[in-house]
Amino acid sequence: xxxxxxxxxxxxxxxxxxxxxxxxxxxxxxxxxxxxxxxxxxxxxxxxxxxxxxxxxxxxxxxxxxxxxxxxxxxxxxxxxxxxxxxxxxxxxxxxxxxxxxxxxxxxxxxxxxxxxxxxxxxxxxxxxxxxxxxxxxxxxxxxxxxxxxxxxxxxxxxxxxxxxxxxxxxxxxxxxxxxxxxxxxxxxxxxxxxxxxxxxxxxxxxxxxxxxxxxxxxxxxxxxxxxxxxxxxxxxxxxxxxxxxxxxxxxxxxxxxxxxxxxxxxxxxxxxxxxxxxxxxxxxxxxxxxxxxxxxxxxxxxxxxxxxxxxxxxxxxxxxxxxxxxxxxxxxxxxxxxxxxxx
Amino acid sequence: xxxxxxxxxxxxxxxxxxxxxxxxxxxxxxxxxxxxxxxxxxxxxxxxxxxxxxxxxxxxxxxxxxxxxxxxxxxxxxxxxxxxxxxxxxxxxxxxxxxxxxxxxxxxxxxxxxxxxxxxxxxxxxxxxxxxxxxxxxxxxxxxxxxxxxxxxxxxxxxxxxxxxxxxxxxxxxxxxxxxxxxxxxxxxxxxxxxxxxxxxxxxxxxxxxxxxxxxxxxxxxxxxxxxxxxxxxxxxxxxxxxxxxxxxxxxxxxxxxxxxxxxxxxxxxxxxxxxxxxxxxxxxxxxxxxxxxxxxxxxxxxxxxxxxxxxxxxxxxxxxxxxxxxxxxxxxxxxxxxxxxxx
Numbered sequence: 001x002x003x004x005x006x007x008x009x010x011x012x013x014x015x016x017x018x019x020x021x022x023x024x025x026x027x028x029x030x031x032x033x034x035x036x037x038x039x040x041x042x043x044x045x046x047x048x049x050x051x052x053x054x055x056x057x058x059x060x061x062x063x064x065x066x067x068x069x070x071x072x073x074x075x076x077x078x079x080x081x082x083x084x085x086x087x088x089x090x091x092x093x094x095x096x097x098x099x100x101x102x103x104x105x106x107x108x109x110x111x112x113x114x115x116x117x118x119x120x121x122x123x124x125x126x127x128x129x130x131x132x133x134x135x136x137x138x139x140x141x142x143x144x145x146x147x148x149x150x151x152x153x154x155x156x157x158x159x160x161x162x163x164x165x166x167x168x169x170x171x172x173x174x175x176x177x178x179x180x181x182x183x184x185x186x187x188x189x190x191x192x193x194x195x196x197x198x199x200x201x202x203x204x205x206x207x208x209x210x211x212x213x214x215x216x217x218x219x220x221x222x223x224x225x226x227x228x229x230x231x232x233x234x235x236x237x238x239x240x241x242x243x244x245x246x247x248x249x250x251x252x253x254x255x256x257x258x259x260x261x262x263x264x265x266x267x268x269x270x271x272x273x274x275x276x277x278x279x280x281x282x283x284x285x286x287x288x289x290x291x292x293x294x295x296x297x298x299x300x301x302x303x304x305x306x307x308x309x310x311x312x313x314x315x316x317x318x319x320x321x322x323x324x325x326x327x328x329x330x331x332x333x334x335x336x337x338x339x340x341x342x343x344x
Numbered sequence: 345x346x347x348x349x350x351x352x353x354x355x356x357x358x359x360x361x362x363x364x365x366x367x368x369x370x371x372x373x374x375x376x377x378x379x380x381x382x383x384x385x386x387x388x389x390x391x392x393x394x395x396x397x398x399x400x401x402x403x404x405x406x407x408x409x410x411x412x413x414x415x416x417x418x419x420x421x422x423x424x425x426x427x428x429x430x431x432x433x434x435x436x437x438x439x440x441x442x443x444x445x446x447x448x449x450x451x452x453x454x455x456x457x458x459x460x461x462x463x464x465x466x467x468x469x470x471x472x473x474x475x476x477x478x479x480x481x482x483x484x485x486x487x488x489x490x491x492x493x494x495x496x497x498x499x500x501x502x503x504x505x506x507x508x509x510x511x512x513x514x515x516x517x518x519x520x521x522x523x524x525x526x527x528x529x530x531x532x533x534x535x536x537x538x539x540x541x542x543x544x545x546x547x548x549x550x551x552x553x554x555x556x557x558x559x560x561x562x563x564x565x566x567x568x569x570x571x572x573x574x575x576x577x578x579x580x581x582x583x584x585x586x587x588x589x590x591x592x593x594x595x596x597x598x599x600x601x602x603x604x605x606x607x608x609x610x611x612x613x614x615x616x617x618x619x620x621x622x623x624x625x626x627x628x629x630x631x632x633x634x635x636x637x638x639x640x641x642x643x644x645x646x647x648x649x650x651x652x653x654x655x656x657x658x659x660x661x662x663x664x665x666x667x668x669x670x671x672x673x674x675x676x677x678x679x680x681x682x683x684x685x686x687x688x
Contacts, residue, residue, distance in 0.1 A: 085420050
């Protein structure tokens with residue numbers, strides 16, 4: 001069954017010439033090496049005839065270019081990352097690059113393991129949604145001059161290239177919208193994780209409620225409980241403890257899903273009274289009853305900017321370009337769930 | 345800034361011995377090649393001291409194993425594939441494999457291009473959600489003895505390893521559930537694509553309505569219109585043309601989303617009267633109003649079986665194992681949207 005791949009050796013032996021000659025012809029060095037036009041043509045014809053395909057691993061060893069990028073996310077099954085992955089893949093495809101996706105589960109150990117694996121495989125660059133404690137690994141990548149763009153999260157203490165959104169501004173805007181529509185007891189439900197984007201979202205909420213002297217109702221669900229789908233228990237208890245709450249901003253899409261489930265199952269009448277805004281939009285939120293107001297991060301722009309940046313870094317690998325910090329704005333997609341309610 | 349990677353050459357030169365000697369030691373051939381224990385230890389100590397890391401590309405050239413699998417789907421941003429991708433990634437990680445994801449958009453050209461790229465990069469195996477016209481390419485992979493498992497879709501005319509679900513049985517079961525709950529004018533909204541899983545789903549619908557002499561209301565939206573988010577126009581027209589329809593089975597998740605949007609925006613009163621079942625479950629369907637009944641494919645089992653199969657193929661590459669055809673059952677998750685309605 002197994003067909004043997006034709007090698008340069010086979011070609012050299014079949015044509016009764018040296019491997020070096022074949023190699024020169026295949027690497028466009030025939031003229032430089034004074035190989036006759038006749039012999040060059042003979043090799044090229046034969047290569048075509050036997051359908052020889054150069055071994056790309058060997059080739060990437062030589063050129064140092066693999067045309068492969070790594071896009072590491074927290075969880076590829078999270079719709080926000082799946083969308084970004086698809087956008088980045090399409091942009092890369094147009095530029096002749098393939099993208100390796102992987103999930104690090106926000107774990108440093110896994111992140112470092114994956115980075116080291118890809119590093120020795122000589123990928124051309126990394127677009128990284130980082131776990132919280134890998135500053136040393138990132139510094140190593142930078143020292144080794146490996147093209148790297150952080151996406152979604154960054155390290156305030158590290159000077160790196162990154163593309164993020166203004167998370168603090170986004171939650172501030174969402175809370176302001178609640179306030180304008182008459183909501184007064186606005187809760188913020190988030191996860192307790194050391195992630196820059198989560199810190200920023202929390203501070204945007206705090207700034208807004210402080211500014212208007214409103215009460216602070218924050219629920220921080222432990223990260224490990226949230227990823228084990230245990231958020232519902234926390235949300236139910238939180239709502240029971242604070243019956244005054246008249247609006248909730250959910251810090252991520254999956255917390256919104258958990259919250260909607262709790263409301264639907266435990267507090268059926270609440271859905272028409274409580275204001276709801278979710279972070280990250282989802283097609284189904286449009287047709288939900290009520291349709292759900294969402295903070296929409298500019299995924300297309302995030303993908304475009306990261307790709308632009310990583311390609312610049314790859315192209316100018318030998319130059320020390322100044323790091324770029326790209327901060328994009330999110331938008332508020334206003335739907336039914338945050339509309340002004342009649343006074344009871 | 346740039347640190348140079350330590351090479352075998354550097355080590356040999358630093359220790360004033362030959363590259364061959366270093367290579368023998370690093371490849372566990374010191375004893376076989378009669379290299380003294382003292383020298384062996386000296387090399388190993390030095391390698392540790394300078395933190396030498398073998399070049400894995402060169403290593404995979406030698407061993408022929410890259411520990412990388414390719415999982416090709418139609419669209420990684422489709423939640424069904426994103427979920428499968430995550431499950432496969434986790435299973436692979438536990439076995440020491442990394443997974444390369446990519447999307448083929450159901451296009452043969454793109455599929456073939458991607459397969460060829462990964463083939464020359466010598467990945468260890470392919471798990472493939474195939475585009476419809478790549479029988480020749482698949483035959484080539486088989487002839488070249490490259491481990492391959494088709495997932496979700498198969499070719500009735502090709503004897504390959506595959507893991508699919510019984511799609512015909514699944515739609516039959518869904519329509520039977522509608523019939524048992526008193527629905528009589530049951531529509532099936534699908535896409536017009538030459539894909540085995542779609543053919544099978546359609547035939548399950550037809551078998552059920554034929555068996556009970558019910559009218560056949562099938563809408564087949566052209567594939568290219570569906571992926572361009574133009575399904576809504578087709579669904580709206582279809583519902584206008586057939587006011588008798590009292591239930592709809594949607595063949596994919598994204599068609600359900602489009603359908604729900606049309607109903608919400610154009611036929612507001614219909615949502616409480618019409619029966620709805622979707623193919624492929626989604627967390628948000630649980631809390632939708634009404635909650636949506638779903639045909640749930642066994643994604644965990646699909647991922648497990650594909651991984652089991654591909655690892656067997658990799659392990660037994662030199663043996664000609666008989667092809668395995670694994671057909672899994674879907675389940676019907678019954679919720680509010682398909683419940684019996686009171687007679688009007």
